[in-house]
Amino acid sequence: MPSDSFKIQAHIHEIYDEGYTGQSPWRELGGKYKAKNLMEVCRRADVQPKRVLEVGAGEGSVLLHLDKAGYFEELNAVEIATSGIDVIKSRELASLKSAELFDGYSLPYEDNAFDAVILCHVLEHVEYERILLRELMRVAPYQIIEVPLDYHFEVDTKVDHYLGYGHINMYTPSSLRFLLKSEGFDVVEEILEISHEDVVTFNEFINKKTPKTKENEAALKQVLRNKRRAFYDANKEQAEMIAESLTILTKRGKGRLNIREKQATV
Secondary structure, eight states: OOOTTOOOOHHHHHHHHHHOSSOOHHHHHHHHHHHHHHHHHHHHTTOOOSEEEEESOTTSHHHHHHHHHTOSSEEEEEESOHHHHHHHHHTOOTTEEEEEEOOSSOOOSOTTOSSEEEEESOGGGOSSHHHHHHHHHHHOSEEEEEEEOOOOTTGGGGHHHHHTTTOOOOOOHHHHHHHHHTTTEEEEEEEEEOOOHHHHHHIIIIISOOOOOHHHHHHHHHHHHHHHHHHHHSOHHHHHHHOSEEEEEEEEOTTHHHHHHHHHHO
16 A cells, blocks of 8 residues: 555645536536547457446546446446545436545555556646556556646646646656556557547637637637548557547556566666
């Protein structure tokens, strides 16, 4: 188990508590496509976990769509924000067995308590990534992880922008794979994606409050068409540069103990 020194600080708890005031149409729209990716990466690998834990479940927008789909028999959740837990419980999801607070690092479960653990758009917020990843590996043989691909060559010029919504880590597909493999995870399957049209449209006209004129709608549709064409026509290297999220299915690797030994000798 992680040391007691690895805990989310009190002011971080407060920030996230303030963020979950109820069910959110924006989060639920995003949750629809995140849940789709999480299930699809398992289907492609012919892996169907029954008992699943979502770590950092927020207010349950992903759980909502996983429950509707019925792909996993049992859902469980941990979250650092009391307000998030309250909203999750208020949803009364049929397949949800538990929703508990945790300290951000220590998962209050025995080894191999679950078939799989979900970590969806959480790792980019985590100060000590490797500590949390080791906990995921401890409690389940499979891990289903999705991150935004925020990194670009001038990311250092937009620090305030990313910190504004809590992104303290930046990933490329290769840097995420390195992080996972260097912790003893085996990569089983992955999905690269760009944002769905519904999500981009909501963000543009609802979140950003861009006037929803015919001209603006047509311009946005053209931008999206061009991006989809570039993404789906791209080779692997190009697609990784265009993609906006990576969903990755991993499993506990046989070489994890050797990796620990190598790290200890450095």
